[in-house]
Amino acid sequence: MKMIGIVGGVGPYAGVDLARKIFSQTRAGRDQDHLPVVLLSVPGVVADRTEYLMGRAAENPAYPVSRLILNLERSGATVVGIPCNTMHAPEIFEVIEDQLKQQGSRVVVLNMIGQVVAFIGEHHPHWHKIGVLSTTGTWKKQLYAHALAAAGFEPVVPPDDIQQQVHAAIYDPWYGVKARSSPVTDKARNRLLEAVAFLHEKGAEAVVLGCTEMPWALPYQAVEGVPLLDANLILARALIGHSYPDRLGPIEKIP
Amino acid sequence: MKMIGIVGGVGPYAGVDLARKIFSQTRAGRDQDHLPVVLLSVPGVVADRTEYLMGRAAENPAYPVSRLILNLERSGATVVGIPCNTMHAPEIFEVIEDQLKQQGSRVVVLNMIGQVVAFIGEHHPHWHKIGVLSTTGTWKKQLYAHALAAAGFEPVVPPDDIQQQVHAAIYDPWYGVKARSSPVTDKARNRLLEAVAFLHEKGAEAVVLGCTEMPWALPYQAVEGVPLLDANLILARALIGHSYPDRLGPIEKIP
Missing domain, CATH: 3.40.50.1860 (Rossmann fold)
Known part of the structure; x- marks a missing residue:
């Protein structure tokens, strides 16, 4: 079995x-x-x-x-x-x-990361620029950026200051999703929404939620028309x- | 450990x-x-x-x-x-x-059933009549009814026709919670709400959700002022x- x-x-x-x-x-x-x-x-x-x-x-x-x-x-x-x-x-x-x-x-x-990139390659081969939100560990090591580039996509990631906000939305002991998940705080949700908007402005046609806590804060298929890809799903x-x-x-x- | x-x-x-x-x-x-x-x-x-x-x-x-x-x-x-x-x-x-x-x-x-009855005894010893919603198996075997009575409470359970509606709200292959849980269908939710209202009318001061699928349909602490006790919680x-x-x-x- x-x-x-x-x-x-x-x-x-x-x-x-x-x-x-x-x-x-x-x-x-x-x-x-x-x-x-x-x-x-x-x-x-x-x-x-x-x-x-x-x-x-x-x-x-x-x-x-x-x-x-x-x-x-x-x-x-x-x-x-x-x-x-x-x-x-x-x-x-x-x-x-x-x-x-x-x-x-x-x-x-x-x-997981290989599976997400393979999924995009299979279902959305016409996309060019893919945004990625993640923890600072994943961001610093460019896990998605390298994997997406290797598959022919152009990764779009936040700059340093926005990345710190994204990481805090997950980890902050007062308002982060790991400490407060039901319900998620408005502050955590808004910081992630701002980051999605930023990536979209930079040309991202979709955004990977590359941290498994993120879908708790953004349980949506899309935000302002930008598809969100749930890595856990x-x-x-x-x-x-x-x-x-x-x-x-x-x-x-x-x- | x-x-x-x-x-x-x-x-x-x-x-x-x-x-x-x-x-x-x-x-x-x-x-x-x-x-x-x-x-x-x-x-x-x-x-x-x-x-x-x-x-x-x-x-x-x-x-x-x-x-x-x-x-x-x-x-x-x-x-x-x-x-x-x-x-x-x-x-x-x-x-x-x-x-x-x-x-x-x-x-x-x-x-589980012993724990629910012990919880009521500890936190709500002043309650008298306790309603119970469950599958037909639990209902027929009077699992909660016996345990509540043994602890000095008066159980209130649905009559045959309402029990069939309650069971269907969980098991119906078209609208039941086991087949359709996200989202739960209005029909399943309404049948359970009707049953809560019936038990309340019969004097129940609180209602045990005695089937673990029920809190998916009724994710509330109370309905119309009647506390709901989630057996899984x-x-x-x-x-x-x-x-x-x-x-x-x-x-x-x-x-």
């Missing part, structure tokens, strides 16, 4: 959001039609990814995450998603792959497509 | 809803503050609970669910919640407990209280 594994806890809500999106993207009319999913959320053992990439956390989060993936595999997972864009920086993601190989793991870990579809391709629901509802 | 296990898949959305509620009820300002949770959702192996209680499904869902709980325990779970009220019928729940004992399991499985708090009591968040936001 194939089973989808989710590395939860990075962050906790992103994990349950990915599970929910796997269900919503599956063709199913009753409980029994839904796919096998295992979610392991142990956030206390995984350091913040941006903090690590900025040199402010000592342990590479790749190590605890590899152990969580091996635990998922023991529970039956055959394909795994990590609902945290920043975790896909090569300094982290390649270490995860190495660790799994060393342990003889046979699980397939999908690369695309990862959900990729996980279904990899394990039970004939159960993948129609794409109409997403940009 | 203590870890909360969730038997997902019964139904799938109830599993992620319980996980989300565990996070929302935890005192936490950043990812790392959240509690360890493992969710295993394998709905294809678990027959519908009401169908089994009505004699229309052969295998007792207790057997596959016990195997899922043992799998959760191997992943590290020390206390487990099953976010399906109907699964707590003695014909099912007691068999789960037996199976776990036979296998030498040390995991603690909380009884109460189970989430009980799981935190059992494993990390000092991390339980304030109760202000729930009735």
